[in-house]
Every structure is written in structure tokens, then in C-alpha cells.
Amino acid sequence: MEPGDAGRRRKRHMGIPHEVSDRELIVAAVEGDRASFGRLIARYQGDALRIAAVALGSADGADDVAQEAFVKIHRALSRFDLTAPFRPWLYRIVVNTARSRQRTGRQQNNLRLRMAATIDPHAGDDPADRAVELDQRQSMVEALNRLRPDDRLILTYRWFEQLSQGEIANALGCRPGTVKSRLNRAMHRLRSEMRES
Amino acid sequence: MNQQQHPGWGANGMDPVAATFVAVIDRLDLPDVNLVDDVLERLVEFGVQAGDGGRHNRFGWGLRLAAVVVVLVATLTVLVMSPVGEAVADWLGIGATGIVIEEGRETGSRDESSPSTGEGHLGRLVVPRPAGTPIPSLGPPDAVHDHPFRGRSYLWQHVVGRRVVLSARPTDSPLSLKSLAAADDVEFLNVDRQPGAASERTMVGVWIDAPHQLSLPVEGLDLDLTLVAGPVLIWVDGKVELRLEGANDRQQALALAAEIVDGTSLTPGG
Numbered sequence: 001m002e003p004g005d006a007g008r009r010r011k012r013h014m015g016i017p018h019e020v021s022d023r024e025l026i027v028a029a030v031e032g033d034r035a036s037f038g039r040l041i042a043r044y045q046g047d048a049l050r051i052a053a054v055a056l057g058s059a060d061g062a063d064d065v066a067q068e069a070f071v072k073i074h075r076a077l078s079r080f081d082l083t084a085p086f087r088p089w090l091y092r093i094v095v096n097t098a099r100s101r102q103r104t105g106r107q108q109n110n111l112r113l114r115m116a117a118t119i120d121p122h123a124g125d126d127p128a129d130r131a132v133e134l135d136q137r138q139s140m141v142e143a144l145n146r147l148r149p150d151d152r153l154i155l156t157y158r159w160f161e162q163l164s165q166g167e168i169a170n171a172l173g174c175r176p177g178t179v180k181s182r183l184n185r186a187m188h189r190l191r192s193e194m195r196e197s
Numbered sequence: 198m199n200q201q202q203h204p205g206w207g208a209n210g211m212d213p214v215a216a217t218f219v220a221v222i223d224r225l226d227l228p229d230v231n232l233v234d235d236v237l238e239r240l241v242e243f244g245v246q247a248g249d250g251g252r253h254n255r256f257g258w259g260l261r262l263a264a265v266v267v268v269l270v271a272t273l274t275v276l277v278m279s280p281v282g283e284a285v286a287d288w289l290g291i292g293a294t295g296i297v298i299e300e301g302r303e304t305g306s307r308d309e310s311s312p313s314t315g316e317g318h319l320g321r322l323v324v325p326r327p328a329g330t331p332i333p334s335l336g337p338p339d340a341v342h343d344h345p346f347r348g349r350s351y352l353w354q355h356v357v358g359r360r361v362v363l364s365a366r367p368t369d370s371p372l373s374l375k376s377l378a379a380a381d382d383v384e385f386l387n388v389d390r391q392p393g394a395a396s397e398r399t400m401v402g403v404w405i406d407a408p409h410q411l412s413l414p415v416e417g418l419d420l421d422l423t424l425v426a427g428p429v430l431i432w433v434d435g436k437v438e439l440r441l442e443g444a445n446d447r448q449q450a451l452a453l454a455a456e457i458v459d460g461t462s463l464t465p466g467g
Contacts, residue, residue, distance in 0.1 A: 034240060038233045045232045053225055063228040070236045100406055114226045136213075140221045159215045160222045191214060 022086040030077050037077075041070050044090055047161070051091050054152045055098035057145065059114070065101060069094040088163060088170035095153060095171075114141060143193035151186035158183055291403045291431050294438065331363060331463055332456045338363075348438075349465045361443035361453070365463035368438050384447070388432040391455045402432030402454070404447045434460030 020039070028036035048069060052062035072093055080089060144152055150172075157163045157171055168183075169176040330337045331351055338351040348366025388402040406428050430441045430450040439460045444450035457463075 034237055037240075038237055041233045041236055042231075045230075046227075048232075049227045049230075050222065050225060053227055054222070059225065059227050063230045063232065067232050067235050067239070070232060071239050074236070074240055103406070136217050137221050137224075140214075140217045144218075144221065155218060156222055160219050187214075190218070194214060 023082050026077055026080055026082065026086070029074070037074055040086075044087070045070075047087065048090060048094050050160075051094045051153070051156065052098050054156050055095045055149055056102070057149060057152070061101065065098045066094060068101075069097045072097065084170065085167055087161070088167045091153075091157070091161075091171040092173055139194055143190055143196075146193050146196075147186075147190060150182075151189055154179070154182055154186050155190060291401065291433060291438070294431055294440075331460075332361075332453050334453070334456055335361060343465045349463060351463070353443075359443045359445065361441070363453075363457075363463070364440045364442075365437050365460060367464060368433060368436050370438070386451070388430070388451060388454050390458070400432045400434055400460075402430055404450065405429050405431070406447065430454055432460075437461045437464055439463070 020036075022040065022043075025036045025040045025043075029040065045066060048066040049059075049062050052065040052069070053059045056062060056065065069090070073090065076093075080086070154168060154172065157168045163171060165179045166176050168179045172179070172182075174182070332353075335353045339354045340352040342350045342352070344350065348364050348370065350362050350364040353361040384404045384406070386402050386404055388400040390399075427442055428444070428447075428450075430444065430447070432439050432454060434457075437460050439454070439457070441450050441454055444453055
């Protein structure tokens with residue numbers, strides 16, 4: 001997959017082809033073009049914030065983690081394999097940064113993931129259906145907050161980001177052969193937590 | 198992509214749990230920020246180019262050049278001595294310690310790490326405890342060891358919640374090697390002395406935040422070659438490399454290091 005290819009990305013990315021590929025932006029940034037790196041940040045900051053929040057288990061501090069991760073990425077850009085997709089590498093650095101903050105106590109763990117208090121444009125018109133859907137989502141939020149960070153991450157990579165098995169392995173830093181079993185375990189644990197919610 | 202090959206999709210598309218999961222993740226309450234300016238400002242502040250590889254490098258070009266010289270020497274030495282080979286992706290170094298950043302290495306577990314003193318290794322000698330203490334706030338050390346490779350180690354048992362070890366050895370000691378995951382924190386920083394100390398100069402140091410693998414690639418010595426070391430502050434005082442392990446965090450490590458009046462007197466021959 002060409003870095004920057006939006007083909008497999010979710011609908012929020014689809015139909016918006018990048019004018020310049022990730023690879024071109026990275027090459028330009030390595031050559032000293034900070035504006036290109038700025039475009040790369042703009043392209044992926046939403047993803048980085050989301051993964052940081054999932055890894056931390058809280059949106060609080062996600063911006064600091066994402067910012068720190070992008071600084072690390074800038075310094076490591078020359079080592080990036082241009083034949084590989086950018087997102088798994090980004091996610092791995094974001095998650096490692098989040099874990100590092102938690103280890104050093106710079107991250108409070110008492111805050112939890114929560115949904116934005118905005119109207120969902122995709123919700124149905126039937127108030128009963130909407131109530132059921134909201135209830136399911138609230139159960140999901142509660143289940144997510146009880147889930148282990150690694151389980152939240154692998155499910156996010158697979159279901160939300162739609163990364164391939166190889167990309168998930170890259171993002172998690174594990175062998176591709178272990179992704180499917182990890183995914184199945186995470187799904188099992190999520191369903192168990194959902195039943196308890 | 199064949200979605201049916203992956204968990205979470207059935208013949209009729211994404212299953213309800215997966216769909217709810219996606220809806221929730223899509224609507225997480227995230228910070229409403231634009232990171233572009235903040236990140237670029239930090240890059241300008243640090244004055245680094247993409248690919249510098251120095252992690253949090255807070256130094257100017259002079260110090261960086263000095264580090265490069267150390268790294269080149271370390272690199273040549275370690276390439277001969279280490280089987281790391283092509284896995285090596287990045288190099289840093291300070292004193293007699295080479296730091297290898299390896300792609301594919303997993304970040305170590307803090308549970309399995311511990312301050313290292315060469316205990317259990319052939320050649321360790323227990324030496325009489327000195328009358329004073331190198332770190333006044335910790336009091337007298339509980340033990341002092343000399344090791345032909347690790348230098349002199351001062352041990353305090355659980356005074357700050359963990360065992361603290363301060364080690365000192367000449368910078369021309371045989372090279373040790375620390376291997377880290379690509380995304381671990383390695384931060385170059387200044388180690389300051391407390392005002393009023395015999396020498397007030399600022400010293401160059403490195404804080405390694407993550408547990409990491411420590412290799413002692415020395416032929417001819419019956420050493421346990423690898424172990425998992427905890428977060429460590431390494432700095433150079435004159436011609437002595439000092440290592441402080443067991444502090445709870447970077448700030449505490451720097452505060453303890455600042456108490457050391459003269460690191461050059463802490464080596465076996467000091």
C-alpha cells in the first residue's frame with residue numbers, strides 16, 4: 001500500500017485523496033521542509049489523538065502525548081521505511097509515548113473515555129431506536145473503560161482504523177501470526193464486558 | 198480487502214458489537230486542538246532537523262558534535278563486539294556506554310528490571326563502606342561493591358521506595374551497551390550541581406526512561422552478558438561516567454545527582 005493511499009481508510013478518509021502522498025511529505029521533511037511535516041501532522045493529528053486517548057484510557061493528556069509523539073517522529077523520520085505505511089508506525093510511537101507517560105506518573109489514570117455530547121447525525125428518527133442505540137453505546141463506553149489498553153487498541157486498529165493484519169502487527173510490535181488470536185481474545189473480553197454492563 | 202476473513206465481520210457485514218464499537222470510538226470526546234503549530238514551534242525551539250535521531254536533544258551543535266565523536270568510537274567498538282549487526286537503527290552514546298536503538302525490539306517491562314551492580318557476577322568485590330556518603334539525602338550507603346567492569350557501586354536499600362544504585366567508572370572503561378526499543382524515551386539533558394558545590398559546572402547526561410537490555414560484551418570475563426536494567430540517568434563528570442538507577446522518575450534522579458559534589462572521587466581509584 002502506498003503511504004497516503006486512502007483506499008482502505010474509513011469513510012471519513014475516503015473520497016478525499018491526499019494531494020501529496022505521505023512518502024513525498026516525509027522525504028521533503030527529511031530534507032528540511034518543516035511545512036511538509038506540518039502537513040503530515042495536520043493529516044494525522046486526529047488519528048494520533050484518538051489512539052493516544054484509547055491507549056491512555058482517557059482523552060485527558062492525549063494532546064500532550066500526540067504532540068510528543070510527533071516530535072519523536074520528526075527526529076526519527078530518516079529511519080522510516082518509505083515502502084511501509086506511515087500510520088502503523090505513527091500509532092506505535094503514540095502508544096509507546098502514552099505508556100511512557102503512564103509509567104513516569106505524568107498521566108493521571110482516574111479519568112475515563114467518554115463520548116462527545118453532540119447530536120449524532122447518523123441516529124435514527126425513532127426515539128425508541130435512538131434510546132436503544134444510546135444505551136448500547138453507553139454500555140460500550142463502560143465496557144471499553146474496563147478493557148485492557150492492548151485490547152482497546154487492537155480492536156480500534158481492526159474495526160475503526162481497518163488496518164490489515166500486517167499493519168496491526170507493525171503497530172503493536174508483534175508477530176503477524178499472533179494478531180488474529182489477540183484480536184479474538186480482545187473481542188471475547190469485550191463481549192464479556194458488554195454482558196456485564 | 199476481504200472483510201469476511203477478519204474477525205468482526207460476518208456474511209452480512211460488520212457485527213453489531215463491532216458497529217457499536219466503531220460508533221463510540223468515532224465519537225470519543227477528544228481534545229479540540231491543532232497540534233501543527235505547537236509541534237513545529239517545539240522543533241524550532243530545539244533547532245533540530247528531521248531524522249536527527251537524538252530524541253529530546255536539548256543541546257547545541259557543539260555538544261552534539263562531541264556526542265557524535267563518542268558515538269563513532271562506540272559504534273566502531275560495538276560493531277566488532279556485538280551481534281546486533283543490521284538490526285541497529287540508531288546510535289547514541291555517553292561515557293563508556295553505547296546506546297543502541299533497535300527497530301523491532303519490544304519495550305522492556307518495569308517489573309523485570311532492576312538496578313544493576315554486577316552482583317552475582319564473577320569479579321565483584323565488597324569493599325568497606327566509606328565514612329561519608331556521595332548523596333547526602335540518602336544517608337550512608339548500605340553497601341559498596343567494586344566490579345572490574347561496572348566500576349564502584351553504592352547501594353541504598355529502599356530509601357526512596359526502590360533500591361538506589363549509584364555507579365562510577367572511568368570513561369575509558371570497556372564499553373557497555375544498552376539496547377532500547379525504537380520508540381523509547383532517551384533524553385539528553387543537563388545535570389546540574391546544587392549551588393555552592395565545589396564545582397558548579399553543568400554536566401552532560403542522558404536519561405533513559407524505559408527498562409532496557411544491558412549487555413556487557415566483554416571477552417575473557419565470565420559475566421552474565423545481558424540483563425534488564427531499569428530507567429537510568431547516566432552522566433559524565435570529568436573523566437568519570439556516573440550512573441544512577443532506582444530513582445522513581447527523571448526529576449528525582451536529577452535531584453539526587455545534583456547532590457554529588459565530586460563524582461570523580463567515587464571510582465575505585467578516586
